[in-house]
Amino acid sequence: MIGLWLEAGRLAIREDLPAPAVAPGEALVRVRLAGICSTDLELVRGYYPFTGIPGHEFVGEVLSAPGADALVGARVVGEINAACGACPTCRAGSPGHCPQRTVLGISGRHGCLAERLALPIANLHPVPDALADEAAVFTEPLAAALVVRAAPGVRPLQPTDRVVLLGAGRLGQLLARSLARLGCELTVLARQPAQRARLEARGIRAVGSAEELAPRSADVVIEATGSPEGIALARRILRPRGTVILKSTYAGRVELDLSAFVVDELTIAGSRCGDFAPALELLASGALDPRDLIEARFPLREAVAAMEAAARPGALKVLVAP
Amino acid sequence: MIGLWLEAGRLAIREDLPAPAVAPGEALVRVRLAGICSTDLELVRGYYPFTGIPGHEFVGEVLSAPGADALVGARVVGEINAACGACPTCRAGSPGHCPQRTVLGISGRHGCLAERLALPIANLHPVPDALADEAAVFTEPLAAALVVRAAPGVRPLQPTDRVVLLGAGRLGQLLARSLARLGCELTVLARQPAQRARLEARGIRAVGSAEELAPRSADVVIEATGSPEGIALARRILRPRGTVILKSTYAGRVELDLSAFVVDELTIAGSRCGDFAPALELLASGALDPRDLIEARFPLREAVAAMEAAARPGALKVLVAP
Numbered sequence: 223m224i225g226l227w228l229e230a231g232r233l234a235i236r237e238d239l240p241a242p243a244v245a246p247g248e249a250l251v252r253v254r255l256a257g258i259c260s261t262d263l264e265l266v267r268g269y270y271p272f273t274g275i276p277g278h279e280f281v282g283e284v285l286s287a288p289g290a291d292a293l294v295g296a297r298v299v300g301e302i303n304a305a306c307g308a309c310p311t312c313r314a315g316s317p318g319h320c321p322q323r324t325v326l327g328i329s330g331r332h333g334c335l336a337e338r339l340a341l342p343i344a345n346l347h348p349v350p351d352a353l354a355d356e357a358a359v360f361t362e363p364l365a366a367a368l369v370v371r372a373a374p375g376v377r378p379l380q381p382t383d384r385v386v387l388l389g390a391g392r393l394g395q396l397l398a399r400s401l402a403r404l405g406c407e408l409t410v411l412a413r414q415p416a417q418r419a420r421l422e423a424r425g426i427r428a429v430g431s432a433e434e435l436a437p438r439s440a441d442v443v444i445e446a447t448g449s450p451e452g453i454a455l456a457r458r459i460l461r462p463r464g465t466v467i468l469k470s471t472y473a474g475r476v477e478l479d480l481s482a483f484v485v486d487e488l489t490i491a492g493s494r495c496g497d498f499a500p501a502l503e504l505l506a507s508g509a510l511d512p513r514d515l516i517e518a519r520f521p522l523r524e525a526v527a528a529m530e531a532a533a534r535p536g537a538l539k540v541l542v543a544p
Numbered sequence: 545m546i547g548l549w550l551e552a553g554r555l556a557i558r559e560d561l562p563a564p565a566v567a568p569g570e571a572l573v574r575v576r577l578a579g580i581c582s583t584d585l586e587l588v589r590g591y592y593p594f595t596g597i598p599g600h601e602f603v604g605e606v607l608s609a610p611g612a613d614a615l616v617g618a619r620v621v622g623e624i625n626a627a628c629g630a631c632p633t634c635r636a637g638s639p640g641h642c643p644q645r646t647v648l649g650i651s652g653r654h655g656c657l658a659e660r661l662a663l664p665i666a667n668l669h670p671v672p673d674a675l676a677d678e679a680a681v682f683t684e685p686l687a688a689a690l691v692v693r694a695a696p697g698v699r700p701l702q703p704t705d706r707v708v709l710l711g712a713g714r715l716g717q718l719l720a721r722s723l724a725r726l727g728c729e730l731t732v733l734a735r736q737p738a739q740r741a742r743l744e745a746r747g748i749r750a751v752g753s754a755e756e757l758a759p760r761s762a763d764v765v766i767e768a769t770g771s772p773e774g775i776a777l778a779r780r781i782l783r784p785r786g787t788v789i790l791k792s793t794y795a796g797r798v799e800l801d802l803s804a805f806v807v808d809e810l811t812i813a814g815s816r817c818g819d820f821a822p823a824l825e826l827l828a829s830g831a832l833d834p835r836d837l838i839e840a841r842f843p844l845r846e847a848v849a850a851m852e853a854a855a856r857p858g859a860l861k862v863l864v865a866p
Binding site for chain 2: 321
């Protein structure tokens with residue numbers, strides 16, 4: 223089959239890829255539409271070791287699902303962590319953290335920037351008929367955005383919270399819309415005028431520079447820039463006993479003045495994936511329509527160019543259609 | 545008056561110190577007994593700039609308290625943060641984080657390693673008659689230990705939590721007793737045999753090396769060693785979505801692999817002071833008697849030697865009596 227191949231930091235379209243190996247309990251899925259996320263770009267930059275087909279945001283059609291025949295022909299989206307189901311972590315209800323897990327297009331499992339993929343049947347969620355592929359393809363990043371409203375380990379956000387979001391890229395825009403729906407007092411740091419305009423058009427307050435953010439005033443900061451400066455800035459603008467939720471990956475090791483975090487009794491919480499169900503419901507209801515965030519759409523054979531387009535500063539969502 | 549004086553990293557007993565300046569709303573207190581804490585030792589090492597009388601753990605007798613005459617003659621302990629009471633942080637109910645605050649013997653205010661001290665009347669808590677000075681002097685560190693059971697920003701500890709405490713020094717021993725009372729499944733990493741024996745005598749499980757701690761298994765880690773290695777170890781032994789509570793000060797900047805914290809969705813929470821009332825109640829009830837943690841007692845004129853004794857590895861609580 224045709225697919226994008228990543229090896230030693232190089233991307234290439236290959237037409238000789240074998241069909242996905244489908245393990246017991248797994249479905250074979252034809253990819254209808256895929257999205258590119260910053261993690262895919264980081265894989266290319268070598269932040270994680272991965273050789274194979276990248277991509278983990280997709281809408282597809284089930285070609286085969288042994289034991290779940292009703293799914294065949296259904297349009298689906300799919301949770302990206304494929305867990306063992308048997309270890310203590312899985313049994314404790316956290317399959318997304320299974321130490322034996324594979325992750326679609328990220329770790330130990332080929333991804334969705336190809337004609338077909340395999341995923342456990344348990345990972346699949348049927349897409350309501352009324353929901354277009356172009357919106358459903360945002361299910362995975364929207365789930366990751368929604369989860370900050372109740373991140374693991376920290377108290378859930380309150381509508382009365384003063385929240386500052388750092389970063390207004392493709393994930394930042396979804397985060398901003400998720401947070402605005404919560405009704406909290408939201409300010410977004412968006413460096414680029416186009417990012418600010420997009421937020422302000424939805425009634426979301428945006429500022430262009432860190433100097434416009436009051437020091438020691440935010441209850442919660444969502445860090446979505448992926449840069450260590452974002453964490454230092456969060457420390458400055460958080461009130462004592464405030465919380466910063468890390469919603470990015472960070473290259474290498476980051477230096478922190480931890481004593482300052484102790485003196486101000488701040489909390490740092492890492493947050494990664496979210497449940498698909500609430501994201502899919504929100505998209506299906508039409509209450510959050512992400513389709514204006516689509517920057518470009520490429521055929522699968524031009525997936526290398528699609529990745530380049532997604533890597534441009536300020537690029538929003540780039541889609542790839544097999 | 546007589547007091548210990550810290551200046552440019554040097555300690556000396558001085559007999560020519562002026563009586564404390566007592567501002568409106570403040571009480572003058574005669575120090576009956578004071579304790580030495582690791583923060584005092586860090587002040588000497590220069591981790592924070594401070595010139596003056598160190599010390600912040602004390603039991604005293606009120607000599608004067610304008611407008612609160614009933615307090616005169618009472619034995620008291622005192623909260624160490626003296627807040628302005630008027631700024632947004634104070635009005636929000638967090639006077640301990642008032643940006644204009646002074647802190648007894650730590651920042652902008654002379655401490656308790658002297659004959660007398662001044663503190664706001666609002667900071668004082670009368671000590672029940674039945675509670676000995678030698679136990680009441682632990683109120684401040686015990687309050688700081690108790691607060692980890694419900695640290696700011698994170699969910700309160702549950703009796704079902706698997707908790708690992710790193711460090712079994714003077715604060716670690718108080719932390720261990722506080723946590724054991726909660727009934728959680730507690731393991732303490734205590735490097736020294738004497739520390740382990742002290743814990744085991746109270747039925748608290750203790751291990752001597754990090755290798756004895758199962759990886760990815762703790763719900764909560766309390767870091768009370770103050771070393772960056774403690775944080776790296778916490779990361780290894782925490783289950784995904786676990787929480788590490790930092791209960792120490794850290795010299796300089798600490799390097800962290802933050803991406804690992806994001807992938808495992810870990811939470812890092814800084815915790816500092818606690819409310820005095822529950823600590824005082826617990827001490828007064830006799831349910832937690834810390835007096836076996838007293839290592840030595842020095843007269844005020846020998847406070848320099850007292851500080852040296854407190855700085856010895858494994859030293860427990862050193863008291864100073866004016």
